[in-house]
Amino acid sequence: MSTGNTSIEVKIEKDIVCLKINPLSELFERGKSVISRYINKIFNER
DSSP states (O other): OOOSOOOOOOEEETTEEEOOHHHHHHHTTOOHHHHHHHHHHHHHTO
16 A cells, blocks of 8 residues: 655656656556556557
């Protein structure tokens, strides 16, 4: 269960926000493989 306190490092360049997979998995409380599948699905739908 989440404590409600999450801190992540975000890199912002021009109009792009970059997050690494580990902080994303912590933020959404999902495994890295789940996050990876979602990201791949997004890029494959383009």
